[in-house]
Amino acid sequence: MSHIRSHIMVCTGTGCTSSDSPKLITAFEEELKLEGMDQEVRVVKTGCFGLCAMGPIVMVFPEGACYTRVTVDDVHEIVAEHIVKGRIVTRLLHMEGEAGESVTSLNETQFYKHQLRIALRNCGVINPEYIDEYIGVDGYTALERILTEKTPPQEIIDALKKSGLRGRGGAGFPTGNKWQFTYDAVSPNGVKYVCCNADEGDPGAFMDRSVLEGDPFSVIEAMTIAGYAVGSHQGYIYIRAEYPIAVKRLELAIKQAEEYGLLGDDILGSGFSFHLELRLGAGAFVCGEETALMTSIEGHRGEPRPRPPFPAVKGLFGKPTLLNNVETYANITWILNNGWEKFAAIGTEKSKGTKVFALGGKINNTGLVEVPMGTPLRTIIEDIGGGIPNGKKFKAAQTGGPSGGCIPAELIDTPIDYDSLTAIGSMMGSGGLIVMDEDNCMVDIAKFFLEFCVDESCGKCVPCRIGTKRLYDLLCKITDGKGTLEDLDTIEELCHHLKDSALCALGQSAPNPVLSTLKYFRDEYVAHVVEKRCPAGVCRNLTRYIIDPGKCKGCTLCARNCPVNAISGAVKAPHVIDQNKCIHCGLCQNNCRFDAISKA
Amino acid sequence: MPNCKTAVPYRGTPEQEERLRQVIEAHKGQPGATMPVLQAAQEIFGYLPEEVQIMVAEGLDIPLSEIYGVASFYSFFSLNPKGKYQISVCLGTACYVKGAADVLNAVEKKLNIAPGGITTDGLFSLDACRCIGACGLAPVMMINDDVYGRLTAAQVGPILDEYIKKG
Numbered sequence: 001m002s003h004i005r006s007h008i009m010v011c012t013g014t015g016c017t018s019s020d021s022p023k024l025i026t027a028f029e030e031e032l033k034l035e036g037m038d039q040e041v042r043v044v045k046t047g048c049f050g051l052c053a054m055g056p057i058v059m060v061f062p063e064g065a066c067y068t069r070v071t072v073d074d075v076h077e078i079v080a081e082h083i084v085k086g087r088i089v090t091r092l093l094h095m096e097g098e099a100g101e102s103v104t105s106l107n108e109t110q111f112y113k114h115q116l117r118i119a120l121r122n123c124g125v126i127n128p129e130y131i132d133e134y135i136g137v138d139g140y141t142a143l144e145r146i147l148t149e150k151t152p153p154q155e156i157i158d159a160l161k162k163s164g165l166r167g168r169g170g171a172g173f174p175t176g177n178k179w180q181f182t183y184d185a186v187s188p189n190g191v192k193y194v195c196c197n198a199d200e201g202d203p204g205a206f207m208d209r210s211v212l213e214g215d216p217f218s219v220i221e222a223m224t225i226a227g228y229a230v231g232s233h234q235g236y237i238y239i240r241a242e243y244p245i246a247v248k249r250l251e252l253a254i255k256q257a258e259e260y261g262l263l264g265d266d267i268l269g270s271g272f273s274f275h276l277e278l279r280l281g282a283g284a285f286v287c288g289e290e291t292a293l294m295t296s297i298e299g300h301r302g303e304p305r306p307r308p309p310f311p312a313v314k315g316l317f318g319k320p321t322l323l324n325n326v327e328t329y330a331n332i333t334w335i336l337n338n339g340w341e342k343f344a345a346i347g348t349e350k351s352k353g354t355k356v357f358a359l360g361g362k363i364n365n366t367g368l369v370e371v372p373m374g375t376p377l378r379t380i381i382e383d384i385g386g387g388i389p390n391g392k393k394f395k396a397a398q399t400g401g402p403s404g405g406c407i408p409a410e411l412i413d414t415p416i417d418y419d420s421l422t423a424i425g426s427m428m429g430s431g432g433l434i435v436m437d438e439d440n441c442m443v444d445i446a447k448f449f450l451e452f453c454v455d456e457s458c459g460k461c462v463p464c465r466i467g468t469k470r471l472y473d474l475l476c477k478i479t480d481g482k483g484t485l486e487d488l489d490t491i492e493e494l495c496h497h498l499k500d501s502a503l504c505a506l507g508q509s510a511p512n513p514v515l516s517t518l519k520y521f522r523d524e525y526v527a528h529v530v531e532k533r534c535p536a537g538v539c540r541n542l543t544r545y546i547i548d549p550g551k552c553k554g555c556t557l558c559a560r561n562c563p564v565n566a567i568s569g570a571v572k573a574p575h576v577i578d579q580n581k582c583i584h585c586g587l588c589q590n591n592c593r594f595d596a597i598s599k600a
Numbered sequence: 601m602p603n604c605k606t607a608v609p610y611r612g613t614p615e616q617e618e619r620l621r622q623v624i625e626a627h628k629g630q631p632g633a634t635m636p637v638l639q640a641a642q643e644i645f646g647y648l649p650e651e652v653q654i655m656v657a658e659g660l661d662i663p664l665s666e667i668y669g670v671a672s673f674y675s676f677f678s679l680n681p682k683g684k685y686q687i688s689v690c691l692g693t694a695c696y697v698k699g700a701a702d703v704l705n706a707v708e709k710k711l712n713i714a715p716g717g718i719t720t721d722g723l724f725s726l727d728a729c730r731c732i733g734a735c736g737l738a739p740v741m742m743i744n745d746d747v748y749g750r751l752t753a754a755q756v757g758p759i760l761d762e763y764i765k766k767g
Contacts, residue, residue, distance in 0.1 A: 018734040018747040052736035203731045204693035241639070241676050242732065279632070280639055282674030285730075299634035300666075301673040317631055360694035360735040367736060401693070434693045448696055452730075458673075 006041040006083060009059040011124065013048035013213050014206070014245055015367075020072070021056035027075040032083070041083055047123035047214015051111060053366035054094060059124070064107070067092040110383050116346065117370045118354045119168075119207075119330040123214030128249050131256040134217040140262055142336040143221050146228060147270040153229040156336070157183060163340035164352030165332075169197055169288075169325030170400065170429045171505070172351070172418040178322060181312035182230040185320035192232035193316045194223050194274075195323040197293055198239035198246070201285040202401030203452060205432030207356040208326035210368050212239070212246035215330065216253040220276060222332035224263060227274040230322050234275050238293050241280040250278055285402075285456035288430075289504045290323050292458065303460045304504035325430070327356055347373030351417035361398075361434040362388050374415040377407060381435060392437040396520070400429025402449040402456075403509035405516025406442070425516045427509070441538035442521040443528055446514045447475040453510040464507030467498040471514065479539040483529040492518065537599040540584045544600040547588075549574035551596035558588035558597065610651045616644050617655065624659035633660055634670055638677060647678045683718050683725030685763050690740045692731025699752070700739035704728055706756035707741070723764070 010016075010025050025043055032038040049057045054068035058078070065088050067078065074092055081087045094109065107113070117123075126133035134140070146156065161176030182192060196219060200208040212219065223235045239247055254276055257263035265273045279297050286292045287302040294316045296302035315321025331353060335343045344352050351373035357380065360366050364386035371380060377397060381387065388394050396406040399416075405426035407414060414420050418428050436445065450472045459465045474491050477483045495511035502508045518525060527533050534542040547558070547567075554572040559565075566582045569575030577588070589597040623640040627633035637660060641652050648671050657664040671677045689695075689704040708714060711724050718725040734740050737749025741756075748759060 014732075015734050015736050018732075018737060018740075018749065052734075055736055201730070203691075203696075204735060206731070206735065242730075279635065282635065282639065282676035283730075284674050296635065297632050299632040299670070301669050358735070360738070361697050366694070366738075398693070432693070434697070436697060440697055445697075448693070 004040060004042050007061040008041060008043045008078075008083075009046045009061065009124065010043060011047070011049050011055060011057045012045040012245070013052070013123075013210055014243070015048065015052035016055035016057060017245060019055050019069075023072055024056055024058065024070060024075060027072045028079065031075050031079040035079060035084060037079075037083065044127050045129065046126065047128050048120075048210040048368055049124040050115075050120070050210075050368040050370075051094070051365060052368065053364070063088060065089075066094045066109075068094045110386065111365055111367075111369075114375065114379050114384050115370050116354050116372050118334050118343075118346075119211060119327050119356050120214070120368070120370045121334065122218060123210060123368075126215070128214050128216055129252055131217060131253070131260055131262075134215070138337060139217055139333075140221055142333045143225055143228075143262065144268060146225060146336075147268050147272060150270075153183060153231070156225065156229045159336065159340045160332070163335045163343040164347075164350075165328065165335060165343065166351065166418060167325060168327035168331070168355065168430070170403065170427065172428060175324060175328055178312060178324070179226065179229055181310070182232075182320050182322040185313050187320050190231075191234070191317075191319045192230055193319055193321040194226045194230065194232045194235040195294070195297070195316060195321055196223055196235070196237040196329060197288065197290065197323055197325045198237055198243075199281045199288045199293060200240060200243075200326070200430060201288045201456075202403075202430055202432045204360045204434050205358045205401060205430050207358050207368065207431045209240075209243050209246050211326050211330045211356075212243070213249055216246075216249045217257065218333055219326055219329045220250075220253055220257055220263065222329035223276065224267065224274045225332060225336070226322055226324070226329075228272055230320075232322065233273050234277075236277050236279050236297055236316070238279045238281060238287070238297055241282055247278065247280065254278070284458070285452070286458045286504070286506050289506055292504065293323070294321065301458070303458045304506075306503060327431070348415065348417045348419075350419050355416065355428065355431060357431045357433040359385050359433050359435070362392065362437040362440070363435040364389050371416070373417045376413050376415055378412045380416065380433070381412065385435065388435065388437050392439065394435065395438050395440060396436045396442065398426075398434040398436065398445070398449075398513070399432065400427040400509075400512070401432045401434075402452045403427065403505065403512055404429045404432075405512045406436075406445070406520060408520040425512070425519055427512065439536055439538070441479075441534050441536035442517040442524050443475065443479055443534075444536075444538045446517045447472065447479060449513040450475060450510065453506065457506065457510075461501075461503035461507060463498050463501040464503065464510065467494060467502070468507065468510050470494060471498070471511065475514070478525065478528050479534070479541070481528065481532045481539075481542045483525075485526075485529055488518070488522075488525055488529065543584050544579060545577055545582060545584065545586070545589060545597055546600045547575050547577060548596045548598065551594050553594055553596075555593070557591050557593065561587050561591050563587065610649050612645055612649075612651060619644050620652065620655055621659065624656065628660060634662060634667065638667070638671060642677060647681045649679065680716075680718065680725075681722075683723055685724050685743050686727070687724055688727045688729040688732070688742045689715075690730070690732050690734070690738070690742075691728045692735065692738075694731070694735035695739040698738040702753040703739050703741060703751050703756060706753040707760070710757055710760055723767070724760075 028043045058067040058070045081089050157179045165175045166172040284302045287296045289304050292302040292304040311321040354370050356370045369384050396408050398406045454468045454472050457464045495515050498511050527535050552574040559567040566578045627637050653667045657667045713726050715728040739751050741748045
C-alpha cells in the first residue's frame, strides 16, 4: 500500500458543487499528475464543511489549512506552494473578523469554536461515496455489536429514552417513545415499516440534505438498527427529487452496504434481514407531514389523514410504522457508540444533544452549523454567523420556516431549545434559521411565508385551503396600503381559528409567522395601516420616492427614464416626482448618478 | 390552472412507449408503484401528456382519474412540455430577502412569459422554484444545469441574450 502524505479534501455538497467544485477535483488531479505526486497525495470528495457562503471550500491535511472561494486558477498555486514546497497559501485562507486575520485551522475560527458536531460528525471528514471510509470512522460498529451480541431491542430503546433525544424534524417528540410505541404495536401478519423523512421542504433549510450528501451511511446504519429494534424488515427513505446529489449518494450507499452484507438478507450472518428502498418525493411541501408522506409512498396524492391512529399503530400500508427525520437518525449511532449518558450531558434540561441549523439570509457566514441545545441565539448570529453584512442592524430571526415564528432583536439572548422557542411563540422546526436586518419588512415576510402555505396547502381541509388564502388576502390589503385596524383583529381571529381547526401541522402552524410578527412588530403593521407607510421601504405601494433638491443637478436622466413620465423639471434645475403618477418602480433611483433620489 | 391539458400535440415515439411499457412491467403489482412509474415516465417523455397517463393507468390497472390526481398534485410532474432552456428562479427565503423577486421580474419582462409558461418558440420555459439549497449564492437562477448566483436584475438580460444567440 502506498503511503499517502497529504489529503486534499474538496467539498462536493450542493452549495460548493454549484460553485464548480467538481472542476477543482479534476484540476487538482491533473496538476498532481503533472508534478508526479498523484501516488502520495490523495484528492478526496467530501460532504459539507458548513461554511457554504465561502465555497468552494478546499481543506488540505495534515496541516488542516482551509482555503475558501477557490477557483480552478488557484489550483496550480496550491499544489506548487503548499503541496510541493509546504508553504501555506495565505492569500486563499479563510479570513475572519475586520482585521482580516487569516486562520490556518478551521477549528480555531469563531465559526467552528462554538460548534459541536454530532449529527454532522462525518460531514467533510469522509468520502461519502465509499463505505470503507465510513467503516474507518467506527461506522457499523454499533450495528455489528447489536447483531452479534443479540442485544435485546428493549435495551436499545431504553438507551434512546434515557439519552433524551427528541425528533429533529420540528415537533420534538421523544424518539425513544416513538420506537417503544412501534415496538409494542402488534401487526397481524408481523409486517412493520421503518421510514426516514428526508422531504426537507422548508424554504432556506438544508440540514438533512447535507447529512445525506456528507454521511449517508450513518442514516442507513441507524435505520437498520431501528428495524432490528422495532421488528421491521423493510425501510423506506422518502427524499425530495430536488436533491439529486443526495439521491445519487444514497443509491450508491445502499448498493455498497448490500454488497458488504450490511443490508439485505441475513445481515452479518445474524439471521436478521432488512431491506431499504428509496422513494422520491415530487415537490409537495405537505409530504413532510408524516401521514401525508406515507400516503405519498403508497402512491396517492400526498394528503394527510387524521391522527389518531398514529403511524406507530397504523401507518404505511396500514401497518405499524416508525418514522424519524434524517438528523434524528444521524444521532442514533453516536448515542449507541458513546453511551446515552454522554449525549444526555449535552444541552438543556429538556432538550438534549445538539441541533443543526441552516443559517441564511442577512448573515455573513451563510452555512450549516451544529450547536449544543441551549446555545443563545446571540452566539449563533454574532459569533458563528459573523454578524450582519454591511454594518446593518439585526432585526429578527425566523426559525422553523413557514411553520415557525420570528425572534425579535430584544430576545436575542434566548437559549435555543424546543421549549424556550415555543414559549416565545416560535418553534424549533427542522432547523432553518433566517436572519433579517432593518431593511426587511416584517409584514412582507409574514406575507411571503403565508403565500408559501397557500401554494402548498393540499386542499383537503377547508380551514387550510380557504383560511390561508383569506389570511393572505388580508395581508396583501395591508401591504397595498388599504388595510384598517379592524383588519388586524380579523387577522388575529382567523389565525386562531386556523390553528384550532386545520387537519395537519401545515395548516395548524401556517398562522405562526403572522402571529409572531404581530406580537413583536405590531407597530410595523400599524404604520402600514394608519400612516400608510412601510418603515423598511419594502412594500412598493407604500413607498414614495423623493428627490433631494440640494443634491439634484438637473441632469434630466431620471425624467428621461421614467416609464410613466412622472418626473418633471427644467435642465440644471432640481426635478420633482409627481406622486400621483409614480408607479414606484425605482428606475429613477437606480439611474441617478448623484445619489439624490431616496425612498421616503 | 397552469397545469391543465396541454395544447401541444403528442409526439411520443414507439421507442419511448416501449421503454415506458418496460418500466410499467417492472413495477406492476408492487405496492405504491404509481409515483416511481410516473417519475420514470416523465424522464422518458419530458412531461406527462394525457396519452402517457392513459398508458400508465391501463398498464398498472389504476383508474385514470387517480393517475391524473397524482400527476396534477405534485409540482415535480408537468403536464406541459418544457423549453429547450429551462429557467428556474429560486424564491426560497434566503434568495427572497436578497431580491429574488426583482430577478424573476426581469426574466418575465425579458421573455414575456409568466412562471409555468413557455415561450412560443419553445426555447425558454420559466419556473419559480423553492429553495435549491445554494443559499450562500443568493439570489440564484438556474438555466438547465447552469447556476447563476449573486445575481442582480441588471445581469439577467445579458445572460439570456447568450442563450438566445445560441438558439
